[in-house]
Amino acid sequence: MVESTAYRQGVAKAAILPRRRYPPQMESSTLALHILTGTNQFLFTGHGEGYVAVNERRFQRPLVVMARDVRTDWPATDFASLEPSHFSYFLDLKPEVLLLGTGAKQQFARPELYRELIDARIAIEFMDTPAACRTYNILVAEDRKVVAAVLI
Secondary structure, three states: OOOHHHHHHHHOOOOOOOOOOOOOHOOOOOOOOOOOOOOOOOOEEEEEEEEEEOOOEEEEOEEEEEEEEEOOOOOOHHHHHHHHHHHHHOOOOOEEEEEEEEEOOOOOOOOOHHHHHHOOEEEEEEOOOHHHHHHHHHHHOOOOOEEEEEOO
């Protein structure tokens, strides 16, 4: 890593820019972000204890969500019971990335469970279910081939 002389000496130099002035009607306005609706894509619209919502429809069991499909036939029930067949389920879907929502807390599976995904060059990310929902929505908006498998 290359350090600047000013950094090594503990001197922080930064340009000071004048404060930007906005018209009075804009001074108190806030930024509101809204999920894009009216698309033909499946997006997470909510999550809470014991459920996730996809396009406003609540699910209280593990499910697999893709931009154009929602599947409830994934045989996984909870993180502790995951086995290689639960991961090989995703091979035919051929995602760029698989987001595995592991429930209320982030957990990591042993690599031997998802070795087939690694060999097929499918990236897998383990995160808590709320984070998986948020990340999925961002990646779908970027038109990425993403699959979210969430455990409740």
